[in-house]
Amino acid sequence: MKFSINVNRKFYTVDVDPQKPLLWVLREDIGMCGTKYSCGIGICGSCTVFLDGIASPSCTLKVESVGRMKVTTIEGLNSKIGRSVKEAWIEEKVSQCGYCQPGQIMKATYLLSNNSDPSDEDIDETMTNLCRCGTYQRIRSAIKKVATNINL
Amino acid sequence: MEIQLTRRTFLKTTTLGLTGLTLGCSIGPWPFDRKFSNVTVWLTISEDNWITIMVPKAEMGQGVSTALPMIVAEELEADWTKVTFALRGELGDYSISGAMGVSGITGGSTSISTMFEPLREMGAAAKEMLVTACAQRWQVEPESLTARNSFITHSTMRSITYGALAEEANLLPIPENPQLKDPSAFSIIGQPLDRLDTPDHIEGRSVFGTDVKVPEMLYAAVRQSPVFGGQVAHFDPSIIEGTTAEAILEIPGGVAVVAKSYWEAEKVAQSLEIDFHIPEEMEALSSEDISQQLTQDLSTPGSQVRLIGDPIAAMESAPIKVEALYVVPFLAHAAMEPMTCTAKVTPESCEVWVPTQGARIVQAVTRANTGLDVSSIEVYPTHLGGGFGRKVESDYVTQAVLASKAVGKPVKVIWSRQEDMQHDYYRPAFKAELKGGIGESTGIVSWIGKSAGPSLMAGGFFDFMSTAGFSPLPYDVPNMSAHYVESDFGVPIGWWRSIGSSQNVFFVESFVDELAGAAGEDPLTFRGEHLKNNERRLAVLERVAEMANWGQPVVPGAAQGVALALHGASVLAQIAEVSVDSGGEIRVHTVYCALDCGGVVNPDIVEAQIEGAVIFGLTAALYGEITIENGRVRQSNFHDYPLITMIDAPLVKTTIIKSDARPSGVGEIGVPPIAPAVTNAIFAATGHRVRYLPISLYEFS
Ligand code: FES
Numbered sequence: 001m002k003f004s005i006n007v008n009r010k011f012y013t014v015d016v017d018p019q020k021p022l023l024w025v026l027r028e029d030i031g032m033c034g035t036k037y038s039c040g041i042g043i044c045g046s047c048t049v050f051l052d053g054i055a056s057p058s059c060t061l062k063v064e065s066v067g068r069m070k071v072t073t074i075e076g077l078n079s080k081i082g083r084s085v086k087e088a089w090i091e092e093k094v095s096q097c098g099y100c101q102p103g104q105i106m107k108a109t110y111l112l113s114n115n116s117d118p119s120d121e122d123i124d125e126t127m128t129n130l131c132r133c134g135t136y137q138r139i140r141s142a143i144k145k146v147a148t149n150i151n152l
Numbered sequence: 153m154e155i156q157l158t159r160r161t162f163l164k165t166t167t168l169g170l171t172g173l174t175l176g177c178s179i180g181p182w183p184f185d186r187k188f189s190n191v192t193v194w195l196t197i198s199e200d201n202w203i204t205i206m207v208p209k210a211e212m213g214q215g216v217s218t219a220l221p222m223i224v225a226e227e228l229e230a231d232w233t234k235v236t237f238a239l240r241g242e243l244g245d246y247s248i249s250g251a252m253g254v255s256g257i258t259g260g261s262t263s264i265s266t267m268f269e270p271l272r273e274m275g276a277a278a279k280e281m282l283v284t285a286c287a288q289r290w291q292v293e294p295e296s297l298t299a300r301n302s303f304i305t306h307s308t309m310r311s312i313t314y315g316a317l318a319e320e321a322n323l324l325p326i327p328e329n330p331q332l333k334d335p336s337a338f339s340i341i342g343q344p345l346d347r348l349d350t351p352d353h354i355e356g357r358s359v360f361g362t363d364v365k366v367p368e369m370l371y372a373a374v375r376q377s378p379v380f381g382g383q384v385a386h387f388d389p390s391i392i393e394g395t396t397a398e399a400i401l402e403i404p405g406g407v408a409v410v411a412k413s414y415w416e417a418e419k420v421a422q423s424l425e426i427d428f429h430i431p432e433e434m435e436a437l438s439s440e441d442i443s444q445q446l447t448q449d450l451s452t453p454g455s456q457v458r459l460i461g462d463p464i465a466a467m468e469s470a471p472i473k474v475e476a477l478y479v480v481p482f483l484a485h486a487a488m489e490p491m492t493c494t495a496k497v498t499p500e501s502c503e504v505w506v507p508t509q510g511a512r513i514v515q516a517v518t519r520a521n522t523g524l525d526v527s528s529i530e531v532y533p534t535h536l537g538g539g540f541g542r543k544v545e546s547d548y549v550t551q552a553v554l555a556s557k558a559v560g561k562p563v564k565v566i567w568s569r570q571e572d573m574q575h576d577y578y579r580p581a582f583k584a585e586l587k588g589g590i591g592e593s594t595g596i597v598s599w600i601g602k603s604a605g606p607s608l609m610a611g612g613f614f615d616f617m618s619t620a621g622f623s624p625l626p627y628d629v630p631n632m633s634a635h636y637v638e639s640d641f642g643v644p645i646g647w648w649r650s651i652g653s654s655q656n657v658f659f660v661e662s663f664v665d666e667l668a669g670a671a672g673e674d675p676l677t678f679r680g681e682h683l684k685n686n687e688r689r690l691a692v693l694e695r696v697a698e699m700a701n702w703g704q705p706v707v708p709g710a711a712q713g714v715a716l717a718l719h720g721a722s723v724l725a726q727i728a729e730v731s732v733d734s735g736g737e738i739r740v741h742t743v744y745c746a747l748d749c750g751g752v753v754n755p756d757i758v759e760a761q762i763e764g765a766v767i768f769g770l771t772a773a774l775y776g777e778i779t780i781e782n783g784r785v786r787q788s789n790f791h792d793y794p795l796i797t798m799i800d801a802p803l804v805k806t807t808i809i810k811s812d813a814r815p816s817g818v819g820e821i822g823v824p825p826i827a828p829a830v831t832n833a834i835f836a837a838t839g840h841r842v843r844y845l846p847i848s849l850y851e852f853s
């Protein structure tokens with residue numbers, strides 16, 4: 001079936017099974033591989049994208065349910081906060097293997113877009129994405145760094 | 153850890169690149185741009201003065217793609233802001249001899265320690281060639297030239313880029329004895345420089361194994377026998393009729409379903425009823441049997457790993473005797489990137505794009521499965537979304553090669569998380585029995601240890617991997633013996649970050665704590681008393697005590713636990729500060745780490761490795777457990793094999809002790825001490841001694 005979906009402010013028409021998860025449509029049909037597969041059941045957050053600005057796993061969302069929602073992926077994350085988050089990721093030297101990091105960055109951008117001064121508890125509550133390399137403390141400091149910059 | 157890279161090998165493998173190469177291609181669509189590797193070997197310098205340094209070690213997060221280029225760039229006097237890297241398999245021109253180099257494996261925390269001197273020499277040789285080329289071009293004495301920041305400057309201030317000289321330099325003989333810098337003049341080595349791979353990671357541009365794209369590529373999902381050792385029975389390829397799958401083929405222990413999309417392939421694979429022939433004894437296997445077998449194995453003599461003095465006599469006369477039994481489960485690697493490999497097999501050649509820790513192993517299995525000569529096999533390593541030892545294996549490579557061969561098109565195999573969790577090569581389950589004797593004010597007079605578990609080096613010869621950390625002890629003990637009993641359950645086992653030390657340091661450091669308690673001494677002082685002949689270990693222990701303010705936890709009501717680990721020439725001590733609340737909830741607040749790992753190439757990457765290793769080890773200590781029922785792994789995903797998340801991640805504080813010694817490894821050493829540091833703290837907090845892992849098996853209330 002044909003679907004026209006808005007990804008990073010551009011429309012893409014894909015001809016796929018309506019049940020196919022957005023994750024795989026992005027990776028296979030649109031060719032954007034920044035959004036990662038790891039658990040496939042909505043736990044790990046590696047596949048996090050924005051749906052109308054809300055951070056959501058893309059592995060459990062059927063393409064037929066995307067409808068007119070605007071999808072933002074790591075490749076299209078260029079908002080002011082998104083850029084600051086990416087810069088903070090460099091400054092705080094967060095990344096190790098890097099596989100989980102697109103998802104982490106999406107989640108952190110979502111958090112900071114809705115809460116410009118997150119407490120440790122806010123960070124704990126929102127930043128539930130898994131990182132097997134164990135970069136958590138640097139993710140925390142990168143988020144705090146962005147918050148400090150926003151509030152200057 | 154001697155360097156075996158001979159002058160000859162070095163001469164053959166160091167060449168400067170021809171000019172005019174576009175360097176951006178090393179990171180973007182690199183797997184498909186092969187002109188690069190045909191003209192150059194270890195480094196290339198472009199006309200616009202960018203330097204690309206080849207990295208023949210797997211980049212799995214540990215930072216080799218930054219640290220190895222830093223070593224070359226230092227001696228080359230390169231402008232670090234214009235240095236990039238390209239991943240290469242440790243094969244052919246990129247073979248490295250010495251230590252792990254023999255096998256071509258990235259593992260054992262050896263990349264820096266085996267490559268430090270060779271890469272320095274390479275950078276120095278390349279610099280000397282550039283200087284000579286410049287001297288010849290300008291008809292001046294080489295001594296009147298200075299190389300710095302990828303420029304060569306004459307005493308008259310006339311200057312030229314490396315890029316402009318690369319072609320001429322490339323024609324020169326490689327110097328026999330390049331002059332190395334005095335370490336006091338290092339300006340790149342020792343600096344906490346940003347990683348070269350981060351900019352691509354954060355934009356989603358890095359190519360991991362799952363991200364490889366090859367024209368006409370198909371995808372495969374696999375279904376492997378749910379029971380270890382099972383084989384496909386009565387295989388009927390027509391079972392995919394009426395589905396979207398394009399092909400189905402038998403692979404060792406399972407089937408691969410090939411389709412135009414991974415998701416389609418996976419959907420079909422899940423719907424298929426595949427008949428497996430399952431060995432009876434495996435069908436009956438459970439964790440309970442394994443536990444019983446380990447207990448039984450512990451009652452057999454096993455083989456002697458070490459004997460010092462007369463531990464039996466010393467034990468008999470010891471006034472205080474202590475005995476304890478410790479148990480650890482199987483563990484999965486659970487890298488965030490599941491197993492994946494892309495292969496393109498034609499009758500004449502094979503190309504493999506793969507996140508691997510062993511390109512040479514990939515080459516060997518490809519050869520075995522295609523019959524092709526190695527000269528027709530190309531292995532392109534991608535970034536690894538975590539490795540931890542799992543990606544040394546080649547089961548997933550075989551599958552991709554067989555699938556591509558069967559369908560005549562490139563095929564990318566991706567495992568579902570469930571396949572990944574249930575078809576790992578697990579950290580083996582172990583039990584250990586320890587006996588100790590303490591004298592009146594003489595400390596430990598006798599230590600008798602025996603461990604039982606599957607062998608990583610099965611076949612009867614000395615298994616130094618499974619016994620690493622169990623023997624020798626890091627402490628001075630006048631009488632000691634260690635025995636090892638090899639068990640076998642048919643569960644696949646493998647290298648898991650820190651290998652034998654991952655369980656053995658838990659056994660040893662828990663037991664030392666128990667002995668300290670029996671002697672009525674402070675656990676840290678007690679350890680120090682048994683390190684009198686080892687200044688480095690003692691210094692590390694004293695430093696961590698200072699960092700943590702030993703004896704005075706920051707958090708009210710919290711307790712501290714200490715543990716020490718060795719890996720190669722590296723020494724690490726950790727102190728964990730832990731609370732156990734009235735409901736029995738455990739909270740690890742802070743982990744202090746003092747590390748002596750010799751000289752350091754990039755201190756920030758070293759700290760990151762320790763931080764990551766603490767989280768990796770703590771995940772295992774708190775909840776890590778793979779259990780077996782009817783020959784099957786019960787766990788299937790992160791809901792039943794949970795990993796630590798932000799909320800439970802402690803703060804890790806690391807101090808690196810300054811040292812002039814040559815660098816030793818850091819990738820694994822942070823894992824082993826965290827379990828005993830935490831369980832020792834739990835004992836201090838509650839009086840309960842954790843002897844079985846994971847800690848979640850206990851209730852503290
Ligand atoms: S892959 Fe979507 S949450 Fe894990």
Ligand code: FES
Pocket residue numbers: 095096097098099100101130131132133134135213488537538
């Ligand atoms: S950086 Fe490797 S999984 Fe997070």
